[in-house]
Amino acid sequence: MNEQEREQNKKINQHSRQISDLQQRLKTIELDVEPKGRISTAFEAIEEDLDEIKSRITRLEQNTEHRFNRLDAKLEVIIEHLTGVNDLPEE
Numbered sequence: 001m002n003e004q005e006r007e008q009n010k011k012i013n014q015h016s017r018q019i020s021d022l023q024q025r026l027k028t029i030e031l032d033v034e035p036k037g038r039i040s041t042a043f044e045a046i047e048e049d050l051d052e053i054k055s056r057i058t059r060l061e062q063n064t065e066h067r068f069n070r071l072d073a074k075l076e077v078i079i080e081h082l083t084g085v086n087d088l089p090e091e
Contacts, residue, residue: 032038
């Protein structure tokens with residue numbers, strides 16, 4: 001085998017390794033992106049976390065509104081007691 005053939009074989013082998021490496025990378029990407037791949041699974045987990053956060057915020061808002069309504073009612077009772085006025089005419 002002459003020098004030129006060895007050099008060609010070397011380049012062919014190098015290109016074959018590169019193609020094989022690219023095929024492996026493509027398979028990895030396909031596995032990551034497919035419907036139940038790592039990326040899809042990560043997005044599903046994030047979506048579940050966001051749903052839980054929304055639910056917590058909704059509960060906090062409801063709790064805050066309930067507490068505000070209770071405070072408002074207590075203030076009305078205190079004002080009535082201090083002023084002796086049940087309801088003032090608005091007109």
